[in-house]
Structures are given as C-alpha cells and as structure tokens.
Amino acid sequence: MKSKSIQFGSYEFRFRWSLFITLLILLPLGITLGFWQMDRAKEKDSIENLREKNTNQGMIRLGANDNDIDTMLYREVSISGEFKLSQQILLENKKYKTKPGYHIFTPMRLQDSDIYILIARGWVPQGADRRFTPALPGSQGNQKIQGRVERVPSVGLKVGEPGESGMMWPKRLTYLELSWVTKETGYKFLPYVVYQTSGEDFGLVRDWRQEFQAKERMSPEKHLGYALQWFSLAALVVIMYLILSIGKSRRDADSGESS
Numbered sequence: 001m002k003s004k005s006i007q008f009g010s011y012e013f014r015f016r017w018s019l020f021i022t023l024l025i026l027l028p029l030g031i032t033l034g035f036w037q038m039d040r041a042k043e044k045d046s047i048e049n050l051r052e053k054n055t056n057q058g059m060i061r062l063g064a065n066d067n068d069i070d071t072m073l074y075r076e077v078s079i080s081g082e083f084k085l086s087q088q089i090l091l092e093n094k095k096y097k098t099k100p101g102y103h104i105f106t107p108m109r110l111q112d113s114d115i116y117i118l119i120a121r122g123w124v125p126q127g128a129d130r131r132f133t134p135a136l137p138g139s140q141g142n143q144k145i146q147g148r149v150e151r152v153p154s155v156g157l158k159v160g161e162p163g164e165s166g167m168m169w170p171k172r173l174t175y176l177e178l179s180w181v182t183k184e185t186g187y188k189f190l191p192y193v194v195y196q197t198s199g200e201d202f203g204l205v206r207d208w209r210q211e212f213q214a215k216e217r218m219s220p221e222k223h224l225g226y227a228l229q230w231f232s233l234a235a236l237v238v239i240m241y242l243i244l245s246i247g248k249s250r251r252d253a254d255s256g257e258s259s
Helices: 017-055 178-185 209-213 220-245 250-258
Strands: 005-008 011-014 076-083 089-096 099-110 115-125 142-150 171-173 188-196 246-248
Touching: 017 220, 076 115, 089 115, 115 142, 115 178, 142 209, 178 188, 220 246
Parallel strands: 089 171, 115 188
Antiparallel strands: 005 011, 011 246, 076 099, 076 142, 089 099, 099 115, 142 188
16 A cells, blocks of 8 residues: 655655554553653652651550551551460561571450451571471460551562461461451451560561561652653654654655656
8 A cells, every 4th residue: 555645845754554553552652651650659759758757756556446557557556455376377488587487477356346456476487397387376365565567568479369268277378468367367457567576575586677677669769760761762752753754755856866
C-alpha cells in the first residue's frame, strides 16, 4: 500500500503504518510508566515522613480500637494481654549473623478484649534438622510488654499458601499474611504487628535493628529518576518517529535530478 505524504516546503511527511503503530505502543507506555513512578515517589515520600513523625512521639498504650495504620505505624507501645503460646508462627528465611532461623510471631489477646495483636517475640536458629521444631517457651497468663508497631513483613513474590493449614501448631510460614492467620486461628487481629522490645526473652534473640532501620527498597529520588527516564523515552520515540517520517520532498528530488 502506497504511503500517504504531506508536503511542506522542500520537505514532506510520509505516513507509515509500521512507524505509527510503534508510536502508539511506545508513547503511551513511556508516559504511563513515568506517571506511575511519580506516584510511587509520592507514596515513598509520605511513608518516610510518617516514619519520622511517629518515631518522634512518646510511648502509648495499645488498645483494641487502635486500628488506624497511619496513626500507629512506628509508634512505641505498651501492651497488656495474654500470649496464645499454643498457636505460634515460625516465619522462615530469617538470618541473624549469617545463621538461618525464624522470627517467632505469637498471637496476644489484648486485655479485656477479644481483639488480638501478632507479636514478633524474637529470632531462633533453625537447627541442623528442619524436621524438628525449636522450643518456643513463653510466659503464661496476663503479661505487660513493650514494643514497636511495624507493617506486616512483606515479600516480593508470594507463591502458594503461606503455610500448611490444619490443626497442627506451631506453623512454619514462608511469608506472613494476616488474613491467612485469621482464618487459621479464628482470631480478629489489628492490621499490623508489634516487635517486642521488653520482657523476658526466653532465649530468643531480640535484635530488631534491621527491621526498625529498614528504609524503603527504593527512595523517592530514585523513583523520580526512573520517571524522568520513562518520560525521556517517550520524547525520544516522538523524535525518532518524526526523523524517520520527514524527508526531502520527492518532487524536489526528482526536479533536481532532471536538471
């Protein structure tokens, strides 16, 4: 099919379907991904501001109605309640000083309430044989502890269920998902976890520096840098489209040859 052309002066614009389709694909892609990166930069910036704001506030007592994540994240809290030691979780693939192990999460029922909070009590080594579960001792009855509110630990890719369903406890989980834990326990949880920082450790390693100091994997500035790259790609696509579509007028070229 003969390509259409538009004459302007000694140049002409030649419309080509192949170039136009390429433009239709790459231009919206670059613009969309650029704006997506800008949105991610704003999101990361708000997270960092929230972290700075909440970590500078004093300790508060955690209650059953404290279910607003933005208000509670990164706050130091005191908690009164009772651990459910019969339903503990071993979160896998957690290393301490290069040694493989687990983070131990234990449900705690808040005092005078039917609401639970998932407490990270510490780290325990895996041991030589994974078939054997390490001992997970703890205090019975009502306890008063202190800790820091954090998001539920996340992973990049979730494959299958977090762990094995059923009545057997404790459970080894490859990732932590509160909705799954709620289904398995029948408890209603607050929408975050607390990393315990006080009270008897029962031999568990309670070193949360990595969790508390962890920044977002990608800073707002890096997201803005990627946004600039995507917008630049979109602009380059337009420039290349014009360069490949505009050329010397064939009529002028023919007249030049005939003379």
